[in-house]
Amino acid sequence: MTITAAPAGAIDSLDARRTTSMSPLISPALLREEHPMDAAVAKVVQQGRADTVDILTGADDRLLVVVGPCSVHDPAAALDYARRLAELAETVRDRIHVVMRVYFEKPRTTLGWKGLINDPRLDGSFAVNEGLRMARRLLLDISALGLPVGCEFLDPITPQFIADTVSWGSIGARTAASQVHRQLCSALSMPVGIKNSTEGDVQVAVDATRAAAASHVFPGINPDGLAALVTTAGNPDCHVILRGSASGPNYDEATVSDTMARLRKAGLPERVIVDASHGNSGKDHVRQGEVLGELADRIAAGERGIAGVMVESFLEAGRQDLTLGDAESLTYGQSITDACLGWDDTAMLLQHLASTRQSR
Numbered sequence: 586m587t588i589t590a591a592p593a594g595a596i597d598s599l600d601a602r603r604t605t606s607m608s609p610l611i612s613p614a615l616l617r618e619e620h621p622m623d624a625a626v627a628k629v630v631q632q633g634r635a636d637t638v639d640i641l642t643g644a645d646d647r648l649l650v651v652v653g654p655c656s657v658h659d660p661a662a663a664l665d666y667a668r669r670l671a672e673l674a675e676t677v678r679d680r681i682h683v684v685m686r687v688y689f690e691k692p693r694t695t696l697g698w699k700g701l702i703n704d705p706r707l708d709g710s711f712a713v714n715e716g717l718r719m720a721r722r723l724l725l726d727i728s729a730l731g732l733p734v735g736c737e738f739l740d741p742i743t744p745q746f747i748a749d750t751v752s753w754g755s756i757g758a759r760t761a762a763s764q765v766h767r768q769l770c771s772a773l774s775m776p777v778g779i780k781n782s783t784e785g786d787v788q789v790a791v792d793a794t795r796a797a798a799a800s801h802v803f804p805g806i807n808p809d810g811l812a813a814l815v816t817t818a819g820n821p822d823c824h825v826i827l828r829g830s831a832s833g834p835n836y837d838e839a840t841v842s843d844t845m846a847r848l849r850k851a852g853l854p855e856r857v858i859v860d861a862s863h864g865n866s867g868k869d870h871v872r873q874g875e876v877l878g879e880l881a882d883r884i885a886a887g888e889r890g891i892a893g894v895m896v897e898s899f900l901e902a903g904r905q906d907l908t909l910g911d912a913e914s915l916t917y918g919q920s921i922t923d924a925c926l927g928w929d930d931t932a933m934l935l936q937h938l939a940s941t942r943q944s945r
C-alpha cells in the first residue's frame with residue numbers, strides 16, 4: 586500500500602475547524618514574578634490552611650466560616666468588603682475561623698458572565714491576562730489584611746497562577762463528578778471542599794473526596810506554562826460540602842448523618858461543611874440567615890460533624906443583572922451573580938454564630 590501525504594493545509598482543516606483564534610497567555614511564573622508573595626502573606630496563607638485542617642480533624646474546636654461574595658466583579662468593592670470582614674474576623678477569632686470567599690471563576694448552568702479572570706472588563710472582551718493579574722493582586726491584597734482566602738477552582742490551568750495564595754479551595758456542584766477536577770484536587774496544597782451535585786447527589790462528593798485523596802498522574806502545565814506530566818501525592822484534606830439542590834435543602838440532621846455514614850463506609854473522615862446558600866436557601870439570600878440560625882442551634886446542642894459553613898455575602902444585599910459593556914451603571918458592592926446577604930446582616934449572623942459557639 587502506498588501512503589500519500591495529505592495536501593498542504595488539509596490536516597489543519599481537520600483539527601482547527603472551530604478554533605477561531607489563539608493568543609498568548611502569560612505564564613504562571615511571570616505572573617508570580619510580577620505579583621510576588623511576601624513573607625507576611627505567606628504566613629497568613631499557611632496559618633489559614635493549618636487552622637482549616639485542624640478544624641477538619643477536630644484538633645481545633647472552632648467553626649470554619651467561608652464567607653464573601655458569590656463572585657468578585659469589582660476588586661475595589663471586594664477589598665472594601667475584606668477590610669470590614671478582617672476587622673470582624675479578629676473579634677470572633679477565638680470561636681470562628683473566617684476565610685473570605687474570593688471567587689473568580691463561575692460555572693454557569695448554561696451561559697452567562699464566567700467571572701473576573703475570564704472577562705475582567707465585564708464587556709465580553711475576555712482580557713484573560715488582565716483578569717489573572719487582577720485576581721492575583723486582589724488575593725495578595727486581601728491576604729495582607731490577615732484574612733485567608735478561599736477560591737473555587739474551575740479551569741484546571743488557573744491554579745498555577747493563584748493557588749499559592751489560597752487557604753481553602755472548592756470544587757463546585759457542576760464539576761464534582763469530573764475526573765479532571767478530582768485529579769486537580771489531589772495536587773492542590775490546601776484543603777478543598779467538594780459539593781454535592783445540583784441534582785442533590787451526595788455520593789458523588791464522597792466519591793470525589795476519596796478519589797482526590799489518592800495519587801494521580803495527568804497532563805497539566807508547569808510554572809513556565811509548558812505542557813507537563815503531573816504526578817501528585819493525593820490530598821487528604823478534601824471534604825464534602827452540602828449545598829442542597831433544585832429539589833430543596835439538604836442541611837437537615839438526617840442528611841448530615843447519612844453523609845457521615847457514607848464517609849465512614851468510604852474510609853474517610855466524618856466531617857462536612859454546609860453551604861447556607863444555593864439549594865439550601867433556594868437562592869433566596871434572606872433564607873441564608875434562617876439556615877445559619879438553625880445550624881447554630883444544632884451545633885450548640887451538640888450535633889457533631891458540621892465543621893463549617895459557607896455564606897454568600899457582599900456589601901449590599903441581593904443581586905443585580907449585568908449588561909455587558911455597561912459596568913458603570915452597576916450598584917457598588919452588589920452581586921452580579923447569586924444574591925448575597927448584605928454587610929449588616931452578615932456581621933450580625935457571624936456574631937450570633939460566635940456567641941452560640943461560646944455556649945457550646
Ligand SMILES: O=C[C@H](O)[C@H](O)COP(=O)(O)O
Nearest residue numbers: 691692693694695697922923
Ligand atoms: O454560585 C453561582 C451560581 O449559582 C452558579 O455559578 C450557577 O449560576 P447560573 O445557574 O446562574 O448559571
Ligand SMILES: C=C(OP(=O)(O)O)C(=O)O
Nearest residue numbers: 692757758759780828863
Ligand atoms: C457555584 C457555586 O456553587 P455551586 O457549585 O454549589 O452551584 C458557588 O459556590 O459559587
